[in-house]
Amino acid sequence: xxxxxxxxxxxxxxxxxxxxxxxxxxxxxxxxxxxxxxxxxxxxxxxxxxxxxxxxxxxxxxxxxxxxxxxxxxxxxxxxxxxxxxxxxxxxxxxxxxxxxxxxxxxxxxxxxxxxxxxxxxxxxxxxxxxxxxxxx
Numbered sequence: 001x002x003x004x005x006x007x008x009x010x011x012x013x014x015x016x017x018x019x020x021x022x023x024x025x026x027x028x029x030x031x032x033x034x035x036x037x038x039x040x041x042x043x044x045x046x047x048x049x050x051x052x053x054x055x056x057x058x059x060x061x062x063x064x065x066x067x068x069x070x071x072x073x074x075x076x077x078x079x080x081x082x083x084x085x086x087x088x089x090x091x092x093x094x095x096x097x098x099x100x101x102x103x104x105x106x107x108x109x110x111x112x113x114x115x116x117x118x119x120x121x122x123x124x125x126x127x128x129x130x131x132x133x134x135x136x137x
Contacts, residue, residue, distance in 0.1 A: 015099040026089075034089065039081045047074050 017029035025034040050071040057064035093100055 012099040014097045015101070016093065016097040017101040017103065018093070019103045028093075037081070037085055039078050039085070043074060043078050047071075047078075050074055 015029075019027045021027060023036070025036040027033045050067065053067045054064070054071055057067050
């Protein structure tokens with residue numbers, strides 16, 4: 001006679017739910033809220049200056065190439081700051097909680113109230129959570 005297979009139950013000691021918002025970056029079910037770092041608005045002044053410099057240079061000249069590379073570096077700096085923020089946040093949640101639920105339904109009406117400003121210049125990517133979950137398990 002065969003023994004019936006025992007299904008092991010996984011116990012999740014510390015679950016958390018995360019709600020992505022607009023005014024704050026995220027809220028979790030434990031009452032924590034993560035402020036929006038507003039990377040774009042902090043880098044807006046040098047970015048505007050660099051974008052004005054590029055068309056003032058003669059196309060193909062060495063100064064044009066320098067201005068374009070400076071503009072590209074600024075955009076890369078903003079992208080790297082966002083990636084670093086998301087990586088640190090997802091790593092913290094994956095290390096401190098066993099089970100993570102993410103709710104990211106944002107109403108279109110909230111976007112219509114304010115034009116694209118610094119508040120909406122961030123992306124919530126689940127890939128960071130998934131990658132860190134694989135590393136932690």
